[in-house]
Amino acid sequence: MAAEEPARGRRSPSRTALPALALFAILLAVEVAGILARNGGRFTYTLDDPYIHLAIAENLVHGHYGVNLGEPSSPASSALWPFLLVPFASLSLFELSPLLLNAVAAGAAILSARGLFEEVFSRDVVAGRPAAVALATVLFVPATNLVPLVLTGMEHVAQLALASAVVLGLAREARTGRLDGWLLPALVVGPLVRYELLAVTLPAALVLSLRGHARRAVPAASLAVAGIAAFSLWLVSMGLGPLPTSVLAKWRVAAGGARLSSLLDNVGRNLANRQGAVLAVAAAAFLAGALLARERPDRLLAAFGAMALGLQVAVGRFGWLERYEDWAVATAFLLVAALARRSLQSWLDGRGLASVAFAGLALVTAVSWPYLRLLGKAPLAANDVFLQQYQLHRIATEVVRGPVAVNDLGWVSFRNPEYVLDLLGLASREALESRKTEREPRWMDDLARRHGVRLAMLYPSFFPSVPRTWTPVGRLLLGRPKVGAADDTVVFLAVDPATAPGIAALLDGFARTLPPEARYEPLLRTAPPVRLPVPDPPP
Numbered sequence: 001m002a003a004e005e006p007a008r009g010r011r012s013p014s015r016t017a018l019p020a021l022a023l024f025a026i027l028l029a030v031e032v033a034g035i036l037a038r039n040g041g042r043f044t045y046t047l048d049d050p051y052i053h054l055a056i057a058e059n060l061v062h063g064h065y066g067v068n069l070g071e072p073s074s075p076a077s078s079a080l081w082p083f084l085l086v087p088f089a090s091l092s093l094f095e096l097s098p099l100l101l102n103a104v105a106a107g108a109a110i111l112s113a114r115g116l117f118e119e120v121f122s123r124d125v126v127a128g129r130p131a132a133v134a135l136a137t138v139l140f141v142p143a144t145n146l147v148p149l150v151l152t153g154m155e156h157v158a159q160l161a162l163a164s165a166v167v168l169g170l171a172r173e174a175r176t177g178r179l180d181g182w183l184l185p186a187l188v189v190g191p192l193v194r195y196e197l198l199a200v201t202l203p204a205a206l207v208l209s210l211r212g213h214a215r216r217a218v219p220a221a222s223l224a225v226a227g228i229a230a231f232s233l234w235l236v237s238m239g240l241g242p243l244p245t246s247v248l249a250k251w252r253v254a255a256g257g258a259r260l261s262s263l264l265d266n267v268g269r270n271l272a273n274r275q276g277a278v279l280a281v282a283a284a285a286f287l288a289g290a291l292l293a294r295e296r297p298d299r300l301l302a303a304f305g306a307m308a309l310g311l312q313v314a315v316g317r318f319g320w321l322e323r324y325e326d327w328a329v330a331t332a333f334l335l336v337a338a339l340a341r342r343s344l345q346s347w348l349d350g351r352g353l354a355s356v357a358f359a360g361l362a363l364v365t366a367v368s369w370p371y372l373r374l375l376g377k378a379p380l381a382a383n384d385v386f387l388q389q390y391q392l393h394r395i396a397t398e399v400v401r402g403p404v405a406v407n408d409l410g411w412v413s414f415r416n417p418e419y420v421l422d423l424l425g426l427a428s429r430e431a432l433e434s435r436k437t438e439r440e441p442r443w444m445d446d447l448a449r450r451h452g453v454r455l456a457m458l459y460p461s462f463f464p465s466v467p468r469t470w471t472p473v474g475r476l477l478l479g480r481p482k483v484g485a486a487d488d489t490v491v492f493l494a495v496d497p498a499t500a501p502g503i504a505a506l507l508d509g510f511a512r513t514l515p516p517e518a519r520y521e522p523l524l525r526t527a528p529p530v531r532l533p534v535p536d537p538p539p
Contacts, residue, residue: 050153051410
């Protein structure tokens with residue numbers, strides 16, 4: 001690629017991110033438009049989980065942490081994320097606040113990638129090669145699943161942005177010996193956004209210490225650990241466990257008691273995952289670089305990559321709309337560019353932009369093909385949430401208007417003043433422990449009756465065995481193959497058989513208001529419509 005005059009090279013840093021930012025904005029707009037078209041004008045995220053954070057945030061305004069007022073719970077996967085949503089709680093755009101925060105975080109990630117590629121392609125190059133920087137930054141967007149990740153409404157985009165900032169800071173330190181102002185704060189905040197970023201903070205602090213920055217890196221890592229410890233102590237002070245129940249429910253290593261067998265099982269499952277295998281190969285390559293690189297800064301940078309990616313493969317998760325590993329994929333892409341900078345600069349000499357773009361796109365397709373596929377599936381995944389969880393929210397708030405039991409907590413608990421019993425256990429430690437230890441489903445009936453639940457709305461695949469007294473009254477089915485939903489069927493069960501005919505009649509009436517792609521099938525011959533008694537509002 002031909003060099004440009006120095007004057008243009010000096011102006012390039014302000015321009016090289018614009019193509020990537022424009023691509024991101026266009027793709028996001030197209031995806032949101034697709035979601036709105038699918039959902040008849042209502043926006044939903046591609047997962048039900050962000051509505052858990054929204055439900056917690058709306059209760060934090062009242063000084064309560066949990067999804068049910070008066071009952072502390074810890075169903076959030078992030079210590080910090082629900083608190084970041086609180087300032088939006090009184091605004092009409094509150095429901096969209098995760099989308100807006102994610103868009104900002106995605107922009108920050110793109111700018112970090114641009115900064116790294118400026119380091120790679122500008123070092124020892126007069127003109128700065130702005131075309132190469134711009135192209136690499138553009139490819140970063142599809143390579144890291146950035147647009148579908150924003151649409152999940154979860155904290156994973158902020159996680160990716162923080163990891164990218166750390167890699168940029170480490171790469172700059174390796175070249176200059178100086179620490180950028182954002183690097184240490186990113187190390188501190190990262191684990192509070194997602195626990196997995198301890199796999200970035202601790203290795204980065206070790207590398208910086210070996211580079212002569214121990215007096216600043218060790219306190220930063222200590223603050224990160226102290227922040228997590230303080231959050232755990234706060235949970236314990238409310239009568240909860242030290243780890244959020246969502247972590248205990250979804251993290252296989254913790255669910256297995258952190259035994260060696262559970263760790264090995266987790267590694268085996270991750271290696272069987274396509275992206276897990278890709279990251280395992282990358283971790284091995286970084287390990288080789290840590291042993292063989294000529295320069296000590298490069299060896300330490302490669303060692304950081306080996307540790308961070310190795311920890312993700314060993315104790316992390318993969319899958320479920322490909323959201324768990326994206327920070328590690330971004331880390332790998334940026335580290336490869338930083339460590340192979342001389343080879344990349346040499347390879348670029350004499351090559352045209354078209355051939356470079358083709359090679360880059362081929363690499364992204366090979367490594368990140370699952371993410372490219374998600375671009376086409378994201379509106380369907382959001383439509384799953386609209387056809388299932390949003391309709392369950394309507395049933396809970398418009399039909400039952402009282403306590404319900406569910407296995408998908410988010411939409412049903414958001415903007416719902418009534419009690420929601422989470423039988424999966426994200427918002428109930430008792431339900432989580434009972435689900436894992438009890439052989440008979442009697443515990444479900446005990447919890448439901450204790451909380452005055454009259455209707456349970458459950459995935460049959462999650463609860464193949466239910467209390468014998470619970471009466472199936474109907475089921476809600478997706479009218480097409482599922483994309484993001486865990487099951488395509490939700491079964492409605494009356495907890496008290498005496499109320500089954502009345503509940504069935506109410507659901508039959510509600511079924512007429514369902515969107516066309518959702519299908520309701522009655523399982524009980526209904527009695528004449530009756531109205532369930534509505535409890536008095538709390539004082």
